[in-house]
Amino acid sequence: MSEIPILKIGDCLLVSIQVDMHDRLAMALQDDLTQRIVADRARGVMIDISALEIVDSFIGRMLNNIAAMSRVLDAVTVVVGMRPAVAITLVELGLALTGVRTALNVDKGLAMIRSIIDKSESADAHRDG
Amino acid sequence: MPRNEAAITALIEKHQQSLLTAWLAAQKRDGRSRDTGSDAATTDLARQFLQQLHKGGSGGRLDDISGPDWAPMRELLDDFSRARATQGFSPSETAAFVFSLKEPLFDMLRGETGTNAEQLARQIWIVTYLLDALGLYTIESYSRIREEVIGRQQQELLELSTPVVELWDGILALPLIGTLDSARTQIVMENLLERIVASGAEIAIIDITGVPTVDTLVAQHLIKTISAARLMGADCILSGIRPQIAQTIVHLGLELNVVSKATMADALGLALRRTGKAIVDRARPVESRV
Amino acid sequence: MLIETGETMPLRNSDDVVRVRQAVRARAVGAGFSLVDQTKIVTAASEVARNTVDYGGGGTLRIEVLRDGRRTGVRLTFIDQGPGIADIAKAMTDGYTTGGGLGLGLSGAKRLSNEFAITSTPGSGTVVTLARWK
Numbered sequence: 001m002s003e004i005p006i007l008k009i010g011d012c013l014l015v016s017i018q019v020d021m022h023d024r025l026a027m028a029l030q031d032d033l034t035q036r037i038v039a040d041r042a043r044g045v046m047i048d049i050s051a052l053e054i055v056d057s058f059i060g061r062m063l064n065n066i067a068a069m070s071r072v073l074d075a076v077t078v079v080v081g082m083r084p085a086v087a088i089t090l091v092e093l094g095l096a097l098t099g100v101r102t103a104l105n106v107d108k109g110l111a112m113i114r115s116i117i118d119k120s121e122s123a124d125a126h127r128d129g
Numbered sequence: 130m131p132r133n134e135a136a137i138t139a140l141i142e143k144h145q146q147s148l149l150t151a152w153l154a155a156q157k158r159d160g161r162s163r164d165t166g167s168d169a170a171t172t173d174l175a176r177q178f179l180q181q182l183h184k185g186g187s188g189g190r191l192d193d194i195s196g197p198d199w200a201p202m203r204e205l206l207d208d209f210s211r212a213r214a215t216q217g218f219s220p221s222e223t224a225a226f227v228f229s230l231k232e233p234l235f236d237m238l239r240g241e242t243g244t245n246a247e248q249l250a251r252q253i254w255i256v257t258y259l260l261d262a263l264g265l266y267t268i269e270s271y272s273r274i275r276e277e278v279i280g281r282q283q284q285e286l287l288e289l290s291t292p293v294v295e296l297w298d299g300i301l302a303l304p305l306i307g308t309l310d311s312a313r314t315q316i317v318m319e320n321l322l323e324r325i326v327a328s329g330a331e332i333a334i335i336d337i338t339g340v341p342t343v344d345t346l347v348a349q350h351l352i353k354t355i356s357a358a359r360l361m362g363a364d365c366i367l368s369g370i371r372p373q374i375a376q377t378i379v380h381l382g383l384e385l386n387v388v389s390k391a392t393m394a395d396a397l398g399l400a401l402r403r404t405g406k407a408i409v410d411r412a413r414p415v416e417s418r419v
Numbered sequence: 420m421l422i423e424t425g426e427t428m429p430l431r432n433s434d435d436v437v438r439v440r441q442a443v444r445a446r447a448v449g450a451g452f453s454l455v456d457q458t459k460i461v462t463a464a465s466e467v468a469r470n471t472v473d474y475g476g477g478g479t480l481r482i483e484v485l486r487d488g489r490r491t492g493v494r495l496t497f498i499d500q501g502p503g504i505a506d507i508a509k510a511m512t513d514g515y516t517t518g519g520g521l522g523l524g525l526s527g528a529k530r531l532s533n534e535f536a537i538t539s540t541p542g543s544g545t546v547v548t549l550a551r552w553k
Contacts, residue, residue, distance in 0.1 A: 080362065094513060
């Protein structure tokens, strides 16, 4: 069980990363999230990194993994709250967050998840209609 | 030789008033000094200096002003240098305050020690060494403070010349003016990203109408900033690219990979559309038909 | 140029990587680095530190604060006695990874630094030195 709390907001899961992550914690988080997405039938996963002063390629890999895994489970992943210094460093580092959408804060992240889910649902309805 | 130092310190105390008078007169005469305006302030400062001279010496040493006994004197000189630096005095003019005390002090020592040439020479050396150290300290303090002032002024100038404005809810604009050097561009761009976070604006319009030339380095900073903004969850629109700059960009083989509009007005129009807003004409009153 | 101050830290596991980040951050702050410069050197340190732990079998990090005239810098030296890197050029290309990572560790750290040097002998270990100046 990871020490990072996972909150449920409607059909979204919110994870707020507050601590300096080491390997075991990151693995535990990925496992927990996978289980919770299925258990709660979540359609969206929001990862709040506003407390992170450093995002290195290890954290980047974790975020990419979470996005890939939730996509398979039909959930949308949005990373919110990236700090300017972190963004500038990631650009310099050359790290691309593939399949990870980003938003400025939790509110916008939820709105983004909402609009993506609605769009895909109406596309499904249109197709099956 | 502690005997001489003790003697000097005692004499400074004994002759404080006459030293003060002679010193103030010397400052006025001194070609390096400038009129400082307030006589009362200068007199007060000079008196404090002499007092600290006595205190520092009483602690024991006249040949080393870095010790704790001399701390109040150093503070006094720091404040003095700061005042002079902000008033725009030169380092020499500032240090002249200290050096102009030499003559009055030598006169005083000659009066007291008079016929003992050996001892007088020794005392004059001690006093010279001490005042030189204090004068040099003033100059160093001055330099440090001047640099701080310049740094602060540069910062203010920077902020004044690159304001980030909120054009509308969620839309920021950064009108860049003047030539951009690498250092300035970095600071400006970091500032823009901070404002994006603070305001929650999803679109930032970077307008370069007022920028005469863009070189590779500046273009790279622009590209990096736009990438960083996107990583954070916002986006940028470039506006005001003049024909020459467009040519330079193509010539340098730079891939801007960002939507660019000719004018800020066009960029604002696009930004409004993207954020789901539209500007409509108000209904006009129905005209009477003939 | 003089070395103003320094410290050596062990790099044995991922907890040490966290400690390294904190220590490098503290030194960068002390050297008067801007926030962005701090972030860059701490991230670079994190990348190389992980490499040292994951591929080098663990090692040490020496952190030094340097002063050269009016410039201040922070230099990091990572040493391990691990298997070493046979083809350094290849290891430094983006995306190259033997361990399922993003392959950005060394090349990324280099991009984030003002100075970067790496020497490695297969079978004897690796030394990575990087520095960032204010």
